[in-house]
Amino acid sequence: AQPPVRSLGQTTCPYCGVGCGVDISCNGSGRSISLESLTGTPEHPANFGRLCVKGTHLLDTNDTTQRLLYPQLNGERVDWDQATDFVADKIRQVVAEHGPDAVAFYVSGQLLTEDYYVANKLMKGFIGSANIDTNSRLCMSSAVAAYKRAFGEDLVPCNYEDLEQTDLLVLVGSNAAWTHPVLFQRMERARLRNPALKVVVIDPRQTETCALADWHLAIKPGSDVALFNGLLRYLGDHQALDADFIETATEGFAATLAACMPWDLESVASCCGLSVAEVESFYRRFAQSPSAVTFFSMGVNQSTSGTDKANAIINCHLASGKIGKPGSGPFSITGQPNAMGGREVGGLANMLAAHMDIENPVHRERVQTFWNAPTVAEKGGYKAVDLFQAIDEGKVKFVWIMATNPVVSMPNRAQVERALARCDTVVVSDIVTHNDTLKFAHVALPASGWSEKNGTVTNSERRISRQRGLLPPPGEARHDWQIICEVAAKLGFAEAFDYASPAQIFDEHACLTAWQNNGERALNLSGLAGLSPQQYDRLKPVQWPVTESTPQGCARLFENKRFFTASRKAQFIALEVLSPRQLTSAAYPYVLNSGRMRDQWHTMTRTGKTSKLLQHTAQAQLAIHPQDSLALGVVSNELVTLKAHCSGNAPVILPVKIDPRQRRGEVFAPIHWSATWGSHCTLGQLFDGSHDPVSGQPELKHGAIRIAPA
Numbered sequence: 282a283q284p285p286v287r288s289l290g291q292t293t294c295p296y297c298g299v300g301c302g303v304d305i306s307c308n309g310s311g312r313s314i315s316l317e318s319l320t321g322t323p324e325h326p327a328n329f330g331r332l333c334v335k336g337t338h339l340l341d342t343n344d345t346t347q348r349l350l351y352p353q354l355n356g357e358r359v360d361w362d363q364a365t366d367f368v369a370d371k372i373r374q375v376v377a378e379h380g381p382d383a384v385a386f387y388v389s390g391q392l393l394t395e396d397y398y399v400a401n402k403l404m405k406g407f408i409g410s411a412n413i414d415t416n417s418r419l420c421m422s423s424a425v426a427a428y429k430r431a432f433g434e435d436l437v438p439c440n441y442e443d444l445e446q447t448d449l450l451v452l453v454g455s456n457a458a459w460t461h462p463v464l465f466q467r468m469e470r471a472r473l474r475n476p477a478l479k480v481v482v483i484d485p486r487q488t489e490t491c492a493l494a495d496w497h498l499a500i501k502p503g504s505d506v507a508l509f510n511g512l513l514r515y516l517g518d519h520q521a522l523d524a525d526f527i528e529t530a531t532e533g534f535a536a537t538l539a540a541c542m543p544w545d546l547e548s549v550a551s552c553c554g555l556s557v558a559e560v561e562s563f564y565r566r567f568a569q570s571p572s573a574v575t576f577f578s579m580g581v582n583q584s585t586s587g588t589d590k591a592n593a594i595i596n597c598h599l600a601s602g603k604i605g606k607p608g609s610g611p612f613s614i615t616g617q618p619n620a621m622g623g624r625e626v627g628g629l630a631n632m633l634a635a636h637m638d639i640e641n642p643v644h645r646e647r648v649q650t651f652w653n654a655p656t657v658a659e660k661g662g663y664k665a666v667d668l669f670q671a672i673d674e675g676k677v678k679f680v681w682i683m684a685t686n687p688v689v690s691m692p693n694r695a696q697v698e699r700a701l702a703r704c705d706t707v708v709v710s711d712i713v714t715h716n717d718t719l720k721f722a723h724v725a726l727p728a729s730g731w732s733e734k735n736g737t738v739t740n741s742e743r744r745i746s747r748q749r750g751l752l753p754p755p756g757e758a759r760h761d762w763q764i765i766c767e768v769a770a771k772l773g774f775a776e777a778f779d780y781a782s783p784a785q786i787f788d789e790h791a792c793l794t795a796w797q798n799n800g801e802r803a804l805n806l807s808g809l810a811g812l813s814p815q816q817y818d819r820l821k822p823v824q825w826p827v828t829e830s831t832p833q834g835c836a837r838l839f840e841n842k843r844f845f846t847a848s849r850k851a852q853f854i855a856l857e858v859l860s861p862r863q864l865t866s867a868a869y870p871y872v873l874n875s876g877r878m879r880d881q882w883h884t885m886t887r888t889g890k891t892s893k894l895l896q897h898t899a900q901a902q903l904a905i906h907p908q909d910s911l912a913l914g915v916v917s918n919e920l921v922t923l924k925a926h927c928s929g930n931a932p933v934i935l936p937v938k939i940d941p942r943q944r945r946g947e948v949f950a951p952i953h954w955s956a957t958w959g960s961h962c963t964l965g966q967l968f969d970g971s972h973d974p975v976s977g978q979p980e981l982k983h984g985a986i987r988i989a990p991a
């Protein structure tokens with residue numbers, strides 16, 4: 282008998298933006314290989330061997346049950362040739378009859394950078410529209426827009442070590458203990474090592490993250506801009522500005538400070554629902570701390586003023602010079618494993634590849650020439666919420682959805698369902714046989730999944746890591762980049778999409794970031810251009826930019842006080858305090874907040890497969906303050922009906938969880954569950970699609986609902 286073939290595979294966890302390295306022991310070879318056990322990669326700089334409970338149970342969710350194995354056309358099995366012929370014919374027909382803007386792709390932070398690169402190249406350079414947007418729009422697009430306004434480019438200044446080196450950690454709109462657990466563990470250990478490290482948590486809810494906090498500011502939802510405008514004024518009033526930094530490295534300070542003058546301590550306390558003492562103690566701590574990191578996530582981004590909130594935070598770091606130094610900076614953390622990789626290759630409807638701008642004719646010409654493309658999109662395309670509205674209005678006739686389940690994850694579910702039901706052609710690439718979006722697919726294309734896909738991802742600290750293909754895709758499933766390239770070839774673009782491997786795509790991406798880039802863009806991977814397939818396969822995690830002067834990558838940006846605006850100076854942004862758009866009223870008196878549970882992920886298509894991950898939270902519940910439950914006359918576990926002005930006719934029902942940690946008048950429900958997982962509620966039924974006018978990111982933290990016993 283042959284001795285068993287044992288090997289070790291190194292890859293990256295597919296769940297969240299921490300981007301933990303994972304070691305997997307494999308048994309066998311070729312098509313008979315199996316994955317035996319899994320641990321965190323000891324030397325991966327994101328996690329140094331640690332994994333959270335979701336990562337630990339990755340192999341329990343990695344079987345091939347409920348996998349989509351064959352292409353389907355109107356529910357019937359077809360071969361790949363028939364499926365891709367149909368897709369290409371439909372694109373060609375729609376472009377001919379209605380123009381390129383009647384075609385759209387809606388993609389995902391689950392795609393690898395190489396998948397994203399070819400999808401963006403096909404849409405923006407060859408179909409000729411910018412209608413490619415992504416579920417990352419729901420995750421971090423407000424932070425992206427804020428970075429672009431302040432720094433001139435989508436640049437995250439910090440790295441994970443800054444969380445350990447800081448004197449003050451301010452977590453805003455983040456329940457990191459549940460949503461980014463391995464980073465939270467790093468914060469806990471930093472606190473143990475350095476008792477002088479202080480932690481402030483700013484969140485309407487008292488979450489598990491508050492266990493680490495010296496102060497929890499239970500801020501009124503949506504009032505963050507007032508809080509940080511007030512902090513800027515306080516810094517000015519208390520000689521806590523870095524005058525030299527403001528003078529040499531920034532622009533727009535005077536007007537921004539003037540816009541903050543109405544925000545004295547009393548006004549801030551009143552607007553934010555806090556006491557003056559709470560506000561003052563946070564401000565004093567920030568002003569006196571030699572360093573500070575403001576770690577922010579969905580509570581900031583998923584808002585109708587998310588971009589302003591992020592800029593309000595950035596303003597305070599610029600004014601105090603707490604940026605570009607160890608332990609200092611504004612630090613947005615993405616929800617998805619490759620939200621940042623998608624940004625790098627232009628996977629948002631308002632960006633070109635390699636951080637170049639659609640509005641800039643020089644950039645357009647540069648990208649078109651590099652791709653040798655027949656065209657290039659000249660204006661931004663539909664962002665996620667607008668995209669589904671455009672489909673609903675019949676402006677978009679063809680949509681290709683890849684690796685995401687927008688019927689559950691998008692706001693305004695009634696409109697998303699109506700749009701997909703009306704759309705002439707809906708193509709869905711996915712790994713599962715059933716989800717709420719696949720019901721609308723005319724064409725279902727089986728894609729490869731985690732442990733099969735091969736390429737790169739970029740985590741929240743700009744670190745590029747390899748996700749490696751250890752298993753062959755089951756059935757006839759193919760990699761997303763292969764499917765896209767096959768359709769591109771059938772559209773007549775074979776030469777431009779003739780890739781033999783993800784290594785070749787990555788090389789083209791790296792070359793584009795470096796091409797005619799004389800230091801005007803920070804995203805530069807010239808040091809990773811020209812890798813051999815073997816070098817690509819062995820690529821160690823590295824933080825971009827990777828250039829001749831930073832061959833080992835770059836841990837921290839802006840240490841030289843040089844930014845990427847036209848003047849090379851960072852921009853202060855003067856901000857008004859705006860109300861959320863979906864406001865409470867007599868008819869809809871409760872504020873609805875939404876978020877993640879510790880052990881679930883997205884719409885549960887992976888994590889819902891193992892009972893081990895349902896032990897922590899078995900079902901969706903509506904968390905409500907005890908006095909609100911008394912007023913409604915409901916008790917724990919009693920079913921209640923929820924109604925918003927956008928809910929449509931489908932019933933929205935949840936059991937009650939009485940939770941004294943909620944603020945009165947505010948309720949919370951998880952984002953994950955849908956009818957597929959036994960719930961009569963998807964959150965998208967209760968948020969109306971209101972979104973940030975700058976970033977397009979939809980509001981998912983401030984709905985307005987009424988509640989009644991079911």
Ligand code: SF4
Nearest residue numbers: 294296297301333336
């Ligand atoms: Fe995976 Fe995120 Fe958990 Fe790390 S923290 S193991 S990346 S889910």
